[in-house]
Amino acid sequence: MGKVGRVLVSLLLAVLPGTTTTAVAQPTRPVWTGSWETAPSGTAAALPGAAVRNVVHLSVGGAAVRIRLSNRLGTAPLQLGAVTVALRRGTGPDAVPGSLRTATFGGVRTAVVPAGQDLVTDPVLLPVPDVADLLVTVLTPVDSGPATYHRTALQTSYLAPAGTGHAADEDGSAYTTPIAYWYYVTGVDVLGTGAGSVVAFGDSLTDGTGSTTDTNQRWPDRLARHLRGDRLGVLNAGLAGNRLLRDGVGPSALARLDADALDRAGVRALIVFEGINDIKGTPEANDPAAFADAYRTLVARAHARGIRVVGVTLTPFGGYSAYTPAREAVRRQVNAFIRTGGAFDAVADADATVRDPSAPERLLPGYDPGDHLHFNDAGMGAVADTVKGALTGALAGSGAAVAG
Structure with missing residues (x-):
């Protein structure tokens, strides 16, 4: 462990809040845990000279963070002029005073991310x-080609105009343009007493379409x-x-499994x-056997x-x-395999x-936002409750159950 790591560990217990004792085994030393993620969905036009202030919502906290920046879908090296991280104050682009930190990469404040790759910052205390x-906040000083982004953020982030800098501003007044995407940032890990992470891997139903922005x-x-x-x-x-079986919006589930799920911290x-x-x-997929083979492959790799x-059915x-x-x-045949095919450790x-x-081919009206496919907020809550029950069983099978 390097000097930065030793300092972080020594400070950890002093700055972390108390935790609840549960049936999930707690680590005996600080560990990195995935706290937030989004998957690259495509590319947008570059924003040379502009600063993008991405707003992301953590699940668990810790004493330090590290940020994953992505140029996975870019076609040229991505130049990072500055990356900062801060706690958000209120509901806009302002930072909590005293919380803004400048991230480094091997001790340097600027970096280049090769096309097709991700880069993780040094630990940020x-x-x-x-x-x-x-x-x-990500400042890209020059045009580095198409920008890797996530389209369906359902979260307002902010943009400061080109040529103005402002990556290190606590005051968000320069961030005058609201945007509906996440640019470049695809993950946040925290250092702390986390018991690991779980990855929700899916399509728009998981991305959140239908829920309230x-x-x-x-x-x-x-x-x-x-x-x-x-x-x-x-x-x-x-x-x-x-899609599960072929590329569509982003690589197929089989193609992106490692980068978006298995390689994340503490999974x-x-x-x-x-x-x-x-x-x-x-084209539509209508062979249930192809779904079964794909699910078995995902499970075997995990x-x-x-x-x-x-x-999840x-x-x-x-x-x-x-x-x-x-x-x-076809949907009913695929669900029959998910329920009874024995591929999964648990089924939600x-x-x-x-x-x-x-009318079992339809959503309950109380869960339907109106398009008859996605879930409204109530439907999202019902799915979460169902997944929680199955997750309890899955982790119990690994020797550490989730507390009820």
Whole structure:
């Protein structure tokens, strides 16, 4: 462990809040735990000279943070002129006074991220509480080509105009332009007494489409609230438009599994909720055996890392524009495999939770935001409750159950 690491460890117990004792084994020394994530979904136009102040919502806190920046979908080296991190004050772009830190990379404040790669900052000594909002500000001084971003943030972030700097401003008054995306930042780890992390891996249903913007009502956010006492971080690797079997919006689930899930810090469980876009997409996938093979592959790769896997049944989409009875038949066959095929360590039957008993091809009206596919805030909460129950079983199978 280097000098920075030794200093962080020595300060850890002094700055961390007390934790709740649960059935999940707590670490005997500080560990890095994934606290927030988003998956790259595509590229946007570069913002040379501008500073992007990304707002991200942590699940668990710690004594220090490290930030993952991504140029995974870029085509040229990404030049980082400055990266800062701070606790957010209120609901806008202002930082809590005294909390802003400049991140470094090998001790240097600037860095270059090669095309197709990610880069993680040095540890940043900044005590952060559970469920904190962080401001991760990225200044790119020149045009480095297409910017890796996440489209469906459902979180307002902010932009300061080109040529003005302001990455190190605590006062957010320069950040006059609200934006609906996350640029470059794809992960935050915390150093502390976390018991590990779980990754929610899926499509728009996990990404949060249908939930209320700026309120953190996605089902992974709701799950994180359930797990706070267990010191388990929750990482949202949902990607609107993503598919299980083939590339679509972003690489397929099989292609992005390592980068967006298995390689993240402290992962103990993977929650797989993906496949409806294959059924309703173009070209459509209508062979349940192909789904079964893909799920088995995902599980085998996770098990090879010692990671437990929860399978989530595919939820109804009757009334949605792409619905057909033939596609509904495929959905039911895929769900039969998820429930009874024996591939997963536990199953969260979201289909049974959110379907209308009188019309099981449709969502319950109380969970439907109006498009007959996604979930409103109430539906997100119902899915989170269902996943929590299955996760308890999955982690119990690994010898450490989640407390009720």
